Amino acid sequence: MSVDLNEAFADERATQLRAARDWERALQDRLAAGAVERLPDGRYRVLTGWDAGEILSAQGVPQHGLDLSLGTAALYTAVPAWHTLGNVIPGGTSDIGKVLELDGIDCQVESVPAQYPWNDETRVDATMHHTVRTDTGASLGVVRNGYEIIQNRRAFEFLQELANDDEAIWESAGALRGGKKVFVAMRLPQRVTVDADGINDRIIPFVVAINSHDGSSSFQVVATPWRPVCGNTERLAGGARVHPVEHPAHPQGHDRIKEARRTLDLSIKYYDRLADEETALARTDLAINEYDALINSLWEPDDTATPRSIRTREARRDRLHALLADETERTGRTAYAAERAVTDYLDHYAPIRPSATSGLKGNKPAARGLRLLEGTDDDMESATHRRLMALRQR
Template sequence: MATDVNAAFAQEKAGQIEAVHDEARAFQERIDQGEIAPIGGDRYLVLTGWDEGETFTVRRNTQGRIEQILAQHGLDTTTGGAALYTTTPAWHGLGAVIPGGTTDIDDVLKLARIDWEVSKQPVLYEWVDDLRDATDRYVTVRTDTGDALGTVGGRYEVFQNRRVFEFLQDLVQHHDAVWESAGALRGGRKVFVTMRIPHSIVIDRGGLDDEIVLYLAAVNSHDGTSSAESIVTPWRIACGNTERFATRDAVHRWGIRHTKGGLSNLEEARRTLGLTLAYAKSFEAEENMFVRTELLVDDFHTLIDGLWPVGEDAKKRSKTFAQNRHDELDGMFREQARKLGRTAYAAERTITDFLDHRAGVVPRSLGEDLARAQRSLEGTNDDLKSQTHRKLLLLAR
């Protein structure tokens, strides 16, 4: 059994679109159940599942029935097609798909429609009848379309798209890397490239054979809003959503400031990558230990009660909420145990799934619906996941 978040995302996306195409009633039921929320006009926000936080637009006919779901993939389309190269078809069906991939950087740049460069042009403003330069202010401009991407300072160094590929290639110290995906988002303001790390994490080899594939990705902005970033992640980037998820679920990341020499100092990046891969091997050993550690239902109850303690003086509403959560987790664990065995591994998978896709949120000023979507963006549950792992390690040892 393989844990492939990309396949799960695509499957859920297909199911989501198919469900709302069946009939308008099913769509309304998803709203009523808190899975999606209207955010104005014909736009909706996904609140649960692999595509939590995504927005999409619904087109209806004159009778009000749903005719089309337009997911917001976020890919650059300014040159007439989607700026995406990938080895595997994405959920939206866009881009250039090359099964098996290629090792040639120039081919990928062309297929991904990112074979353009960026220049810095001075910011000009009109004063009376005079055209003046804004001191130390520049506009980053695409050289193929002339589109302005952002405003930056004089010290800002443009990282050309090809240079980012070369950085990843040099980082892994071999030039036969197969590029998994590459493309541009938001009109070219953000560019990404992904390569697969050769060594996967395999949990219970020969048994569950639960494989976690990791990717090394670089995400570069041309608009001055963020540093370039390299990440190790289980996500293959193929749209705006998966770019966000890749960053959210990164095993490790390191930022690269847009300054001279920013992409030249590889030693620290290589050291960080080495530590990350060493951590991945350690994580694999710990997860395999969890597979071999039996866990009684009572032990699981003790675990979740420790993660979400409820004091004796808690209000009745809080106790009821806690009991409902306890019952839901109990049912999820029993279901996981039927597939994975009654083990510490099944317990961790249960809690992770609950936190990622089912846990409620405390209403905030922006409203409960938006708060639920924002939970994943802010990493609110990361600490609970770490606590779960540490507690299970104590049990396993």
């Protein structure tokens, strides 16, 4: 049977155009229904459902940045979010072995000598090694001699004691950048409320353990609150959010339990202090000139700025004022609203240009997620919190 290639191409193209029009209509319907909003850079943010807060491309396509080395997204989650990717266990599980298996990060990482071609031979750099996944053979990074590999299971296993003893649940886990960075997020059982007698803003407390295999960062455990009302997940400002781990590589028996309890105690103390400080901010009125002073302290004016830089600065100020107006409707014109506005700007609106070396070039939503995971904006968020807390003394 002969096939008219021109006719086949025309049919395929027509099918693609119909699918594109259907997708566009569905996106417009979601916009009209208030399920998504258009962002200034042409992308979209989901406002309702399990995916609330997630970012879509200008074409309305989800972008995630998850590791796809094994053919599926390296993700476990307790709720069907992340654009329905990964393996979902409704309600979650407290079994770290199951989590590591489902999210595809229960693989080993080994160190092999770094080699390079020279003329017709292959030479070995005695000072450097590659970290390599044993399941795919992919190189994860180049590190110096003496670099200690912390296997994913070892890195996260000590936190299993929290799940066993305190009814904490593994909320999500996954791998980014081909497995160079992996994480597990645990939802703690206690409740945290800001200004219970006023705005009554709820915070869901998480502890996130982060491991890397490319030498870019050490193993760490981070307190990461989530505010479901405003959709911000944060490595929050204001103090000891990173808990140094004493026995990450070889926690065994009593040491593992001791380290888990220490991590939990630090997290509980952090969230207790966080609730007190955020409540204080929620009860601190804010004048517009004080908000402008905050913006200028975070992004200092430049007397030698070019016209383009001036326009960028004005656009940032207008966006920050619009975000403050939105927060003011919900929580009043307070220092708390100002902190939420700045955080929202850093999370969703601040310019970002993913580099080719990050492995996320052209994927801004994934790059934003990685910035949050790695705490790129920690210093600015901490400075915001400190300056707003100082307003209580005026």
